[in-house]
Amino acid sequence: MNARAELPLHAPGATTDKGYIGQSVPRPNARRLLQGRGAYVDDLRFARLAHVVFFRSPYAHARLKRLDLSKAARQPGVIAAFDGRAVAEYCKPWVGVLGHLKGIKSPPQFAIAIERACCQGEAVAAVVAETRAQGEDALQHVEADWEELPVVTDMEEALAGKVVIHADLGDNVCFTRGLDTGGVDEAFAKADVIVEETYEFGRHTGVTLEGRSILADYNAAEHTLTVYHSTQAPHMMQDVFSRHLGIPEANVRVICKDVGGSFGIKVHVYPDEMATAAISVMLRRPVKFIADRLESFLTDIHAREHKARVRIACTREGEILAFDLWDLTAIGPYSVYPRTSGIEGNQVVNLTGGPYKHQQYRAQMNVVFTNKNVTCQYRAVGHPIAVALTEGIVDLAAEKLGIDPAEFRRKNLIPDSAYPYTFPSGIKFEKLSHHQSLDRLLELMSYKELREEQRALRDKSIYRGIGLAAMIEVTNPSPAFYGVGGARISAQDGATLRLEPTGMVTCIASVTEQGQGTEGAMAQIAASAVGVALDKVRVITGDTGVTPYGGGTWASRGAGIGGEAVLQAGRALRSNILEVAAHILHADRAELDIVGGEVVNRLTLESRLPLVELGRVAYFRPDTLPLKFQSELTVTRHYTPREYGFTFTNGIQACLVEVDVETGFVKLLKHWCVEDCGTIINPMLVDEQIRGGVVQGIGAALYEECLYSAEGQLLNGSLADYLVPMSAEMPDIIVAHIETPPRQSDLGAKGAGEAGTAGAPGAVMNAINDALRPFKARVAAQPFTPQRVLQALGKV
Amino acid sequence: MDDTLPTTLIVNGERVTRNVAARQHLSDFLRDELGLTGSHTACEHGVCGACTVRVDGAIVRGCLMLAVQANGRKVDTIEGLSDSGEIADLQEAFHRRNALQCGFCTPGMLMAAQDLLTSQPEATREEVREHLSGNLCRCTGYQAIVDAVEDVLGSRRRGRK
Numbered sequence: 001m002n003a004r005a006e007l008p009l010h011a012p013g014a015t016t017d018k019g020y021i022g023q024s025v026p027r028p029n030a031r032r033l034l035q036g037r038g039a040y041v042d043d044l045r046f047a048r049l050a051h052v053v054f055f056r057s058p059y060a061h062a063r064l065k066r067l068d069l070s071k072a073a074r075q076p077g078v079i080a081a082f083d084g085r086a087v088a089e090y091c092k093p094w095v096g097v098l099g100h101l102k103g104i105k106s107p108p109q110f111a112i113a114i115e116r117a118c119c120q121g122e123a124v125a126a127v128v129a130e131t132r133a134q135g136e137d138a139l140q141h142v143e144a145d146w147e148e149l150p151v152v153t154d155m156e157e158a159l160a161g162k163v164v165i166h167a168d169l170g171d172n173v174c175f176t177r178g179l180d181t182g183g184v185d186e187a188f189a190k191a192d193v194i195v196e197e198t199y200e201f202g203r204h205t206g207v208t209l210e211g212r213s214i215l216a217d218y219n220a221a222e223h224t225l226t227v228y229h230s231t232q233a234p235h236m237m238q239d240v241f242s243r244h245l246g247i248p249e250a251n252v253r254v255i256c257k258d259v260g261g262s263f264g265i266k267v268h269v270y271p272d273e274m275a276t277a278a279i280s281v282m283l284r285r286p287v288k289f290i291a292d293r294l295e296s297f298l299t300d301i302h303a304r305e306h307k308a309r310v311r312i313a314c315t316r317e318g319e320i321l322a323f324d325l326w327d328l329t330a331i332g333p334y335s336v337y338p339r340t341s342g343i344e345g346n347q348v349v350n351l352t353g354g355p356y357k358h359q360q361y362r363a364q365m366n367v368v369f370t371n372k373n374v375t376c377q378y379r380a381v382g383h384p385i386a387v388a389l390t391e392g393i394v395d396l397a398a399e400k401l402g403i404d405p406a407e408f409r410r411k412n413l414i415p416d417s418a419y420p421y422t423f424p425s426g427i428k429f430e431k432l433s434h435h436q437s438l439d440r441l442l443e444l445m446s447y448k449e450l451r452e453e454q455r456a457l458r459d460k461s462i463y464r465g466i467g468l469a470a471m472i473e474v475t476n477p478s479p480a481f482y483g484v485g486g487a488r489i490s491a492q493d494g495a496t497l498r499l500e501p502t503g504m505v506t507c508i509a510s511v512t513e514q515g516q517g518t519e520g521a522m523a524q525i526a527a528s529a530v531g532v533a534l535d536k537v538r539v540i541t542g543d544t545g546v547t548p549y550g551g552g553t554w555a556s557r558g559a560g561i562g563g564e565a566v567l568q569a570g571r572a573l574r575s576n577i578l579e580v581a582a583h584i585l586h587a588d589r590a591e592l593d594i595v596g597g598e599v600v601n602r603l604t605l606e607s608r609l610p611l612v613e614l615g616r617v618a619y620f621r622p623d624t625l626p627l628k629f630q631s632e633l634t635v636t637r638h639y640t641p642r643e644y645g646f647t648f649t650n651g652i653q654a655c656l657v658e659v660d661v662e663t664g665f666v667k668l669l670k671h672w673c674v675e676d677c678g679t680i681i682n683p684m685l686v687d688e689q690i691r692g693g694v695v696q697g698i699g700a701a702l703y704e705e706c707l708y709s710a711e712g713q714l715l716n717g718s719l720a721d722y723l724v725p726m727s728a729e730m731p732d733i734i735v736a737h738i739e740t741p742p743r744q745s746d747l748g749a750k751g752a753g754e755a756g757t758a759g760a761p762g763a764v765m766n767a768i769n770d771a772l773r774p775f776k777a778r779v780a781a782q783p784f785t786p787q788r789v790l791q792a793l794g795k796v
Numbered sequence: 797m798d799d800t801l802p803t804t805l806i807v808n809g810e811r812v813t814r815n816v817a818a819r820q821h822l823s824d825f826l827r828d829e830l831g832l833t834g835s836h837t838a839c840e841h842g843v844c845g846a847c848t849v850r851v852d853g854a855i856v857r858g859c860l861m862l863a864v865q866a867n868g869r870k871v872d873t874i875e876g877l878s879d880s881g882e883i884a885d886l887q888e889a890f891h892r893r894n895a896l897q898c899g900f901c902t903p904g905m906l907m908a909a910q911d912l913l914t915s916q917p918e919a920t921r922e923e924v925r926e927h928l929s930g931n932l933c934r935c936t937g938y939q940a941i942v943d944a945v946e947d948v949l950g951s952r953r954r955g956r957k
């Protein structure tokens with residue numbers, strides 16, 4: 001295959017070969033997973049490995065009056081048992097706040113809670129044993145006396161603050177943000193039509209199939225800590241382990257081998273994982289913790305749980321004049337470290353109304369503490385809320401005005417010619433393609449025909465609904481996301497490319513692989529940029545002892561940021577290779593190029609020197625090269641997006657459902673997504689990312705909710721009780737793309753991993769409400785269970 | 797507490813004998829005692845299918861079967877199916893279609909898919925979705941998996957003709 005690349009790919013009128021960019025090639029690293037030869041943390045084998053299990057609070061809020069670990073410590077196989085104080089000697093507590101979220105507050109959080117548990121599942125003791133089973137047996141012998149404390153589980157009660165969870169903080173408000181463009185009241189005063197609705201979003205969680213996993217191995221002789229960790233951000237964790245355990249950063253190495261799904265669940269600091277690392281130091285031996293499914297439900301971050309009231313003002317002709325938003329969200333007893341739990345609400349404020357061109361916007365948002373598990377950033381952070389409430393209210397306005405929802409969107413979407421554009425919330429768009437995307441979607445789904453079919457079926461008492469959801473999405477964040485707030489989270493990423501003597505290229509990247517295909521995409525970029533075949537590239541990621549420094553994988557940044565670093569490193573390596581070739585061949589460098597692993601004549605493409613021969617000379621016979629010349633066949637490049645705070649993408653989804661008005665069941669018939677993530681590196685991988693994201697969004701819309709009792713007890717903490725989408729209920733999902741590459745980077749890639757999750761719930765909600773229209777019924781509280789549909793229909 | 801029973805079984809064609817704790821489930825036995833870490837556990841209460849293995853030719857959830865119950869029986873895991881080449885075409889189709897992301901569900905998914913391919917060679921797309929609906933995949937959205945299985949249904953059908 002011809003693997004020549006003349007990037008930038010988006011140079012106007014460019015017709016140059018993009019190499020492997022844009023090709024649906026299979027991922028090389030998938031083979032080991034297909035044969036059961038992956039290496040997830042729990043697959044690793046260590047001598048003297050100890051297993052830690054945690055004694056967790058059964059209460060949502062309680063004082064630990066007495067804790068006696070002596071009996072547990074005497075059980076067979078038990079190595080040690082520790083309370084919070086013992087672990088705190090080795091692991092400093094943390095506070096989940098950031099400087100740029102003004103006024104955010106949170107209490108100190110310990111690896112093992114001391115004296116008081118603030119939610120069910122918070123660990124108050126650790127038992128270490130030779131096997132996990134022995135540890136669990138010993139847990140039965142932990143003696144604890146508790147004094148139950150008043151519990152706050154309702155968001156509005158938390159805001160009212162009659163009972164304050166953390167007395168030191170004064171109230172239950174973690175963070176609040178207001179925003180006002182100034183002319184909102186005026187816009188509402190002159191509006192012809194005003195619509196208002198309140199939307200509720202249940203708590204749900206990520207359910208990574210592989211639970212959170214960590215194996216910490218402390219070497220006392222060297223005072224080094226090696227952590228095998230199922231994480232998205234190895235360098236961030238290296239920094240956190242170093243600072244909180246008091247081990248020099250250079251002595252901490254974080255390695256992530258295969259990671260069994262993450263979705264934002266595995267990018268946070270978890271107390272039980274910090275305790276595992278501390279206990280490895282305390283016991284001077286490897287210690288492992290794998291969250292089982294019950295622990296996952298109880299302690300993996302949850303997300304969402306919002307209640308939002310939104311109003312919009314429109315003219316008779318269907319122009320949106322203003323958005324007015326009030327949002328309340330509850331995050332559990334702590335703001336999660338180090339990213340904080342203020343970001344989701346903040347995003348809702350930033351993004352609500354985002355696709356539309358109104359100029360007036362007001363928002364008030366409160367983040368409150370409750371005695372439930374913590375919430376934090378899970379796939380699409382804030383977007384599913386902002387999109388659903390924006391698109392829900394837009395549909396309601398269209399209905400009231402008697403305008404077709406697609407037409408109403410066309411009237412109000414920011415024109416494709418309006419960029420660069422600043423949205424009233426202050427966010428900036430370099431270039432979006434809402435109208436192209438809408439047109440493509442309507443064509444893809446045969447919108448008109450679907451509407452006709454819908455009408456015809458209604459006469460036969462078959463109730464189908466079509467829902468649209470336009471969206472914008474944050475990707476490729478600059479330091480504006482975390483760094484400016486004081487978090488030691490890298491916004492830049494790096495890549496090292498090395499030409500091996502055999503002509504192979506090794507690519508070592510700081511972005512990480514969670515199954516989304518990062519390594520495959522990086523290989524495609526590296527092969528294209530250097531000019532070698534794809535099977536000549538090997539990619540290494542996920543080891544702080546090896547890779548350049550970087551942020552890892554979150555906020556849809558891997559391809560856009562990590563990919564640009566690989567591209568720049570690849571170009572530099574190509575140039576360095578040609579310099580060596582020019583010396584070997586006594587040729588003019590400008591006449592040479594690299595194609596398919598060979599140095600060729602740029603014009604005639606005649607082969608001059610295979611890279612394997614160049615490698616032999618450069619590494620083993622450099623004596624034959626000019627005396628003053630040193631070849632440099634390893635290069636490193638980094639990239640940070642800087643011109644824009646975030647590289648926004650846009651897209652639009654549609655959903656077709658059939659509602660059984662007798663049972664309340666919603667059947668998904670089909671789902672469409674048109675998305676603009678700029679340059680697409682591998683369409684097959686992107687499409688599967690989108691589909692997987694859509695399915696998680698559908699889960700949120702229809703099935704998934706972490707249900708708590710008023711006492712703060714999780715009622716459905718098992719996979720038997722917490723419903724997730726399975727293959728039989730899922731529809732086929734049709735994906736198409738518009739490619740508008742940002743000019744900030746040469747690669748022009750934006751993120752795609754979260755778009756599906758961002759838009760799907762809104763599309764599903766609108767589809768259900770469209771189906772229910774003949775009954776003048778609406779649902780607005782997720783998940784839209786059969787019971788809620790029947791309630792809306794007045795049948796229960 | 798940890799009563800053990802001598803247990804002999806054939807795993808991937810190899811006879812193994814171990815003293816097995818009566819309470820140990822088959823998945824833990826395969827993973828911890830035999831080092832066959834290809835089968836995963838993700839719920840240990842019979843819902844997710846990540847632990848699916850074959851016992852005497854039928855797929856079972858390794859987390860719901862005690863290892864001692866496998867005494868005298870034949871157990872096949874993903875490692876065995878890979879080495880024998882039995883599902884090479886299926887693995888190839890999964891690879892080509894990108895029917896996996898993180899791969900944690902994949903060994904169980906392949907087991908369930910192979911079961912369908914042998915028991916219902918004429919399965920429709922709906923039936924594929926139905927048959928795989930005991931296996932949770934949190935990453936892919938299922939479509940590529942269904943596509944891959946359909947590909948192999950087709951190619952094996954053509955192969956038989």
Ligand code: FES
Nearest residue numbers: 840842843845859
């Ligand atoms: S681990 Fe056996 S079904 Fe989930």
Ligand code: FES
Nearest residue numbers: 897901933934935
């Ligand atoms: S590929 Fe990750 S769970 Fe299926």
